[in-house]
Amino acid sequence: MLWEVDIYPAAGQLNRAASDVRSAAATLGIHDDLPVLAAHGYLVQGDLDQQQLDRMVRELLVDNVVERAVVAPIGDPRLVDPALAHSSARDDASDWQAVHVLPKPGVMDPVAQSALAAMADLDLQADAVRTLRKYWFAALPDDTLRLLAAKVLANDAIEQVVVGPLAFDQLELGAPYEFELIRVPIRALDDDALTRLSREGQLYLSLAEMRTIQEHFRQLKRDPTDVELETVAQTWSEHCSHKTLAGRIAYQGPDGARQFDNMLKETIFAATGKIRAALGPDDWCVSVFADNAGIVRFDEQNNVVFKVETHNHPSALEPYGGANTGIGGVIRDPLGTGLGAKPIANTDVFCFAPPDTPESEVPPGALHPRRVMQGVVAGVRDYGNRMGIPTVNGAIYFDPRYLGNPLVYCGNVGLILHDKSFKEPVAGDHIVAIGGRTGRDGIHGATFSSAELTHQSESLSGGAVQIGNAITEKMLLDVVLEARDRGLYHAITDCGAGGFSSAVGEMGEHIGAEVWLERAPLKYDGLSYTEIWISEAQERMVLSVGPDQWEAFSALCQAEGVEATIIGKFVPTGRLKLKYAEQEVADLTMSFLHDGRPPVVREATYAPPPVVDIAWSETAGANLGEALRVILGSLNVASKHWVIRQYDHEVQGGSVVKPLVGANNDGPSDAAVLRPVLSSRRGIVVACGMNPAYGDFDTHHMATSAIDEAVRNCVAVGADPTRIAILDNFCWGNTDRPQTLGSLVRAAIACHDLAVELGTPFISGKDSLNNEFSYRDAEDRARSISIPPSLLISALGQIDDVGRAVTMDLKQAGNSLYLVGTTHDEMGGSHFAQIRGLAGGRVPQVNGPQARKTFAAVHSAIAAGLVRACHDLSEGGLAVAVAEMAFAGGLAASVDVAEIPNTVDDGTHRDAVLLFSESNTRFVCEVAPESAAEFEKHLAGVAHARIGSVTDDGQLVLASGKRVLATQSCDELKAAWQAPLNWS
């Protein structure tokens, strides 16, 4: 029997889901005031009678205070009776039509899983459960209904829409799998056929790589099995091997000609090597670019680890699930680092097209950016909050070029004891899979993420889309940390892209492994051996557990309700052997898998556009108060409180400086500070830096600006600049184009140079290439949108005593304001230039040695307790920084630009430049009168000047000497800043 339970808000309660649909329909111009009702519900299959269902509803599914239910077997007219859907009688009830939205078969449905278990606990044993959403509309034309379904109600990548009554009489549970070994006759193929096989099989390998595989099997005198081919494709995918950036590149650019054998190794990694060598015995890096995350020393007992990943392509197709599994995936990186770090903080950075993009400009196959943003934020929120990991830092950037290809960077910081920071799988150990079960979700995720998105990606790669189940991962986390502390395994790694294939392949690289695929626990029947091997189902990890450890390990997992299964054994053969029910399905040498890939050789060229002066018009430099208001209200600068407040940023109890600070808890903090060890005063600092707009000028300066911003954000809250570690995340367009690759190499060289100059090591990183969206426009012309070069720098700082941390809100009228750092005429890419439509100009640069000195000086003043407030200058320059400090503190300020240390030429637009230039390495510090002399001593040798004071008359006054440039109400500035993303 298949029952349907529809749950409606009780009479008098808000129907929030209906309001959401109504407002989305209005935003999209589908209907101004759509009459709609909404319900959620369950399909329950099992040998259950009406009485049992009633008890299930009463005791489990429905809250008697605020909800009511309609319960009936599928096919019963009550389920589609509009009169029962409405809480009160109405005349037009008969016109209403029901629309159901269900997860497609095989899509994760965590609530249904929990409900099934909870029913059993009530002695109501169901066979299967699925959740549903149900909507009622009053007499809508079919095309409107179809539009609503596609744009608002459901996502075709994971959900199906059924208009009218549900017709099926049972839930699909999967069919048994019948073993059949599949060989791919690759030896006989010509080049065209090899190329076709790569594309149609979603292997996404180059012809050279396909030929190498072909040659390998010709030598073996046999054809590969399908699973062998898949294993090679995954191991060699861009996502897993980073073959482009870690490959050979011939580069020609403003830096001269360079030949790289391994570009990343010779730039980013090399910088860290030099910094560590210079530190000698004081080296505080522990493990860099080796494990799933970078590790640095924190205190006498603990190290901290940090990793940032991207989940761009899945988030483009299914924003909620993509972001959900993005954060879920990166949490498993620290958890899979060393013997397992405890995740202590999340960071999330997103890039979207503007949410007010007209619907007509959204290309076919792409989701509207507002929907993408709402889904991504909800995905991160629901996973991060459920994991009990505070989301403490983030940023959002808007640019029309992220339409169709949004960027979702998810990061996680972990804490680990010194002696748990390394691992070593042992020959003879069991290969153990724990956590979630394996299903068909996420098939081809690794190879898919290495391909370009197209308007067909949705149908082609629907399998790559996954929905996470945070509680499965939380249970996994709890059990891993306990087992780690009890010493119950030798090594651990996460099951990320490539699934078992990657996890076992990497862990057994230097030993050899044999895997028995039929032993892997499955979500449902019907998976082939290949699907089991390459599935990227979430919430799984692989461990190397010694035979002497297994009993205790297994008992612990059982005690916490976590499934742990031996799926194979590490054997000292140097081979990867896969079996399914005693039949051998793969036999590859580890050496071919890991070292057999032909080197990728690429050309890279870069020539930045020539620097041209800004063509200032008469009016462009005028009306500076208005400019400030507009910049504060521009999307990139505007308050992100709507997002931030949906994240739990305080769980784990170590919060010191929150993302929102100040007199009303609503000012924009530069960085987060937290105490990972509750009994200690030592803190970590998390921040980031990024500015895609600068990449249009020169990716060198974009990269150095991002590093400078990430470091100065840390320094602004009190971090010690000699203890800041950074991560790189390169998200770029199609690097098959020499110019695109050249712009990336240019940035990587800049990263090397500035990191060495600052003494700030890179400890981990990740790249995501081919971020382009291809489609056919209304005239059927091929179109492609490439994202701007997008380098995110994430920073992990440390602070000896969190009691010395400072926040950016002004504290006390009468205090002095100092500007630290030199202001240059660097308006290229600035927000001022953007809002005034000014092209050209010089993009902000970084003077490395000067920056290092400045960071040290500001830090020493903060550490000495001389600074009451400190804010870094970034988007919008000085004017925006001071305005934010003023309204965050519920105060005001008066600033004289004539005092600013600068290199700006005299000219008509000098005031605008001094106020809005985005020159790097600058801070505004608030200093009490009694501390001023001492503060200036700490700043000796670094450009600084007293530029004004804190006031309390509510007016921000910007002047040059006696000439007032602008007077603005701080309340109005704040309102302008809060307005754009103040979503309900």
Place this chain on the structure above:
Amino acid sequence: MAQPRVLILRAPGANCDLETEFAFAQAGGRPQRLHVNRLLESPTLLDEFQVLCVPGGFSYGDDVAAGRILANQLRRHLSDCLQRFKADGKLILGICNGFQVLLKSGVLLPLQDDGAVPATLAWNDSGRFEDRWVPLTVSSNQSVFFQGIDSMYLPVAHAEGKFVPANASGLAKLVANQQVVLRYGTHPPNDMPTAMSASVAYPDNPNGSLADIAGVCDETGRVCGLMPHPERHVDPTHHPQWTRRTPQKTGDGMRVFQNAIGYFA
């Protein structure tokens, strides 16, 4: 008397257990985190403790409804030992998800004969999870946990925290019995609510709770649930404006834990 022992009940998805353990330890108690599976196996384990705390988090993912699945486990399998625990004069505290669990299991307020709850914690009026700090007034001295406290500033972090009594008489009974112990916003002493509506506006009343109710206790005052997180304000640097204030020794929430431990002195 020996240090009171505190059982902090873990369940899949509980996630405030460590900082709650820390707060009880700071207050002088002997906390121990225990998985609900251990208690289901051996309910008598509970007898060794003086305080039971159900911490914040998302037990079983808050799937179906916040706290519901764990609440059913307590109701169906542990109600005898919980009744004994209460009868022995011991203390039970539910924070956030723990409040949801205690309310929906009937441990805090008795269920009606057909199993219906007399009050619930429904979705926030905003329709989403929110983390923000709120002013709180202790509105009755009935609860052991809030003795000597007039007001507190604590964070809330939840999606389902709107307190809704099933009917006006239910609210009147809670008020008459002094069981409404904690309210959002700043209220004069002894200002007790009578109307089935919120008098404090969003965001100080962050979820639209009727009568601004943030916490209630049972008739004895020894069983208590609240949505705000006292364990997130035990250190002075937890306060979101600590860099603007004169230095403090502890945070407002510490007294809640000290009261629980001090009760057994």
